[in-house]
Amino acid sequence: MPIKGVLPIVLQAKKDGFQGIILPKQNAEEAAIVEGIAVYPVEDLSDTCSFLLGIRQVAPLRIDVQEIFNQQVNGYEMDFSDVKGQENIKRALEIAAAGGHNVILIGPPGSGKTMLAKRIPSILPPLSMEESLETTKIHSVSGQLAATESLLTIRPFRSPHHTISDVALVGGGANPQPGEISLAHNGVLFLDELPEFKRSVLEVMRQPLESRSITISKAKITVDYPASFMLIAAMNPCPCGFYNHPSRNCTCGYINVQKYLSRISGPLLDRIDIHIEVTPVEFNELTTVRATEKSGSIRERVILARRIQEQRFKDLEHIHSNAQMRVRNIREYCLIDEIGKGLLKKAMDKLNLSSRAYDRILKVARTIADLDNSVAIKIEHLAEAIQYRSLDRENWTN
Ligand SMILES: Nc1ncnc2c1ncn2[C@@H]1O[C@H](COP(=O)(O)OP(=O)(O)OP(=O)(O)O)[C@@H](O)[C@H]1O
Ligand SMILES: [Mg+2]
Incomplete structure (x- = not known):
């Protein structure tokens, strides 16, 4: 049966001087990116026995990591050229990407906040091999790598739903697993509809936002997971969504607008360098065929x-x-x-x-x-x- 966390296990085995490792075949791809240790994929226990007794030969799986890396590192399918107009917003996101700044996008429904956020990984610098390994290890531990996937070569984009629990966001559990903030390591954590998240959930994120890692202590185990991510948050400006809208009227009233904003704590807002107001593009802008920058x-x-x-x-x-x-x-x-x-x-x-x-x-x-x-x-x-x-x-x- 395949297991979770093969990559860090193999890295450690190599460090400890082991020359080979026998693994379920579903985990072999993931393990084979570690150079200098032979990975033997097996079907089942009898397969393993025949291999150990020398009755059957099993060829070690080899993959060319550099080649996979070179092939895939530019393969992000979403592009900023899909977004019409919004040049000022794209400029702000370029600045955010350039300095690693956290961002909050504020705007009415349908103005393109989600669409813009999803494209941020496409303008971040490509992952280095080292970053790629770091992030792959975390995904390996949480069992999120597909059987055919050996190395994450694209920056992660994680967008947990606002009903997420503290543990799922920052990590934890009896056998401490990485949370969304660690799965987003070296990539983007997107929190859509920020005011809808439970206050306690947003609070537990404050410390890792500073330290860029998270320490999880459970019973006798303490684990550190890296969590260096760019936080992109999005929100409507008010409950009805149309406060500050160029052509529609907000029906919320002053008190409700203020109450809505106050759901996000000052200390969290303090960690967000760039605030961007997004207004929807005009219909005729949406239908133009003018070329936009890739x-x-x-x-x-x-x-x-x-x-x-x-x-x-x-x-x-x-x-x-x-x-x-x-x-x-x-x-x-x-x-x-x-x-x-x-x-x-x-x-x-x-x-x-x-x-x-x-x-x-x-x-x-x-x-x-x-x-x-x-x-x-x-x-x-x-x-x-x-x-x-x-x-x-x-x-x-x-
Ligand atoms: N500038 C744009 N260029 C091209 N398509 C756009 C643009 N703005 C919005 N759209 C279209 O409108 C749809 C809705 O946008 P999106 O879901 O990103 O809005 P949103 O601001 O996240 O809204 P909500 O507050 O409801 O979540 C997009 O899927 C896209 O098809
Ligand atoms: Mg949205």
Whole structure:
């Protein structure tokens, strides 16, 4: 019978000096990506005995990992060119992908939030072999790899339903299994209809959002699972969905709009750098045949911006992207001149931005400058970053 978690088992066996491993044939593909240890696939116990007694030969399964990797690494089937119009939203998502920033999309039903979110993995840099192995291990432990699948080569996109339990989201159980946040490792965790999630579920996600891993303790076992993901959340602006809509009237009333937003806790919102308001595209925009940019070319710009960040943070452990900067890194790498400070101050006053918005704006401005290949954060970078703080405005519900 096939088992769960073959990949980490084989990796450990190799580390411990074993030269071969006998496995159920359904697990062989997954195990064979480990180089330097022979994988013998068998049908059943009698097969195993004949092999051990030398009565029957079993050829070790070999696969060329590099080849699978090269073939599949660009194979994401959804593309940003499917989305008509929404150029400003695509720009915001490009910035998010470039700096690894968490995002919340706010907009009425049918405005394309889900459609946009699903395409984010197509503009993230391709998985490196190391990332691919890390993520594959987690999927192996949770038994989610198909029998024919050996290596995950595409960034995961996980979109759990809002009825999900704490354990299913962050992991746990008697024999601690990874949750959705770990299955999304090196990819995207999409929480659609964010205010509908149970408050307790959102709360347990706060700590792993900071530490990018989760520690699960159960009885005598403690397990650490990695959980480094980009959080993309989506929500309607109010219960009826039409608050701030360009052509329809919201029927909720001030109190209800505010109540709806308050279902998401401040500390969670605090971990989301970019807020984007999505308005539906006009009908004639939807029916145009104008060519739109493909994900591949957006991704090239994202990759260049990520290179700049790798260089910037090369001496810092645990920091790879602008989104991961701590306060002291922000003070070092997000310097702005007097004119910039003036603009930021004016914006904070005029838009009634909360103080927590300040550092978020600086981080996002850093990413915008990186996309522009600019060492300095210029005034236009700051001005753009200021736009991505909708929910921080005190007058959002006013
Ligand atoms: N800009 C667009 N270009 C092409 N198709 C679009 C666009 N916007 C919306 N659509 C179409 O409308 C459908 C609904 O969009 P989607 O489900 O992403 O909306 P949503 O904002 O997630 O809505 P809800 O709040 O109801 O979840 C999409 O499947 C797509 O077919
Ligand atoms: Mg949706």
